[in-house]
Amino acid sequence: MGICFIGERNFENFILEYLEPKPGNFVSIEDRTVKGTHKGWFTLTLGQRARIGGQRDAWFVVDKDIATGDVFVAPTTNHPALFRDTARTDRFHWIAVDPPPELVRTQMMECHFRFVHQMPLIPCTVTLNMDGSVWISLSQPVRALTPGQFAVLYKGDDCLGSGKIIQLGPSEYTLKTGRERLVASQQQKDEPTPGPAS
Known part of the structure; x- marks a missing residue:
């Protein structure tokens, strides 16, 4: 930080x-x-x-x-390793209602996110965990999400609250590398094995 x-x-x-x-x-x-x-x-x-x-x-x-x-x-x-679209916070601090009724009822809520002052708001889905922390899934990957920074959520013009980012999801580079390995592994399995020589 x-x-x-x-x-x-x-x-x-x-x-x-x-x-x-x-x-x-x-x-x-x-x-x-x-x-x-x-x-x-x-x-x-x-x-x-x-x-x-x-x-x-x-x-x-x-x-x-x-x-x-x-x-x-x-x-x-702009390397893909700098971009992530999921983060987990510690116990979230809600401003008006702790936590919002919509989130309590369905365990998920759509709202907007930022972690740097004046960055554009990004649509997200928030999932409430049993310990009061939340997972935030962004509609698009964001550059340099950082543990220790604060995730701030908004609904319309209202600031809902914030929580310190304590865990990040995989980077776009990690996901891409994983997909490429999976495809290569599948192709190896699909290759015909040579039969016995006659």
Whole structure:
């Protein structure tokens, strides 16, 4: 998460004044090759440009593995690994009614979503979980959904409430890769096996 109140300061330098560096690798999401190193996964946020020395092209942060310290990067700012269409929040904070009667009655509700101030509202379907958290399914994939940001829901002109994003669904890249593997596996099964030589 970015910290907007620090003003015009380098975020990495700011955060490293308070946390010890934990060096790790920038790893390509496509072929798992190491592209460079960083000073700590906590200095980077999803969607930002990764400053990787020696790389001619721009790379962007698409995921992080906190256990290993690896930060996964992809070439181009619109790589499919940056786009997701589902997110789960922690216990949602409803403003007027907790939770809305429509959501209680059917466990699902259509409304609109945003997670960045002034971003266009996106149609979504919200599913209520037993613990008060919600799954949000968007009508279109959104770039750089980020755990720790707040999902805010709207119905018409009314803000319904918000919840912190704690889990993301798979990226468009992950889904595409999975489909391609499934098709390749199916094609291998469908190929005729050679009969015995006569």
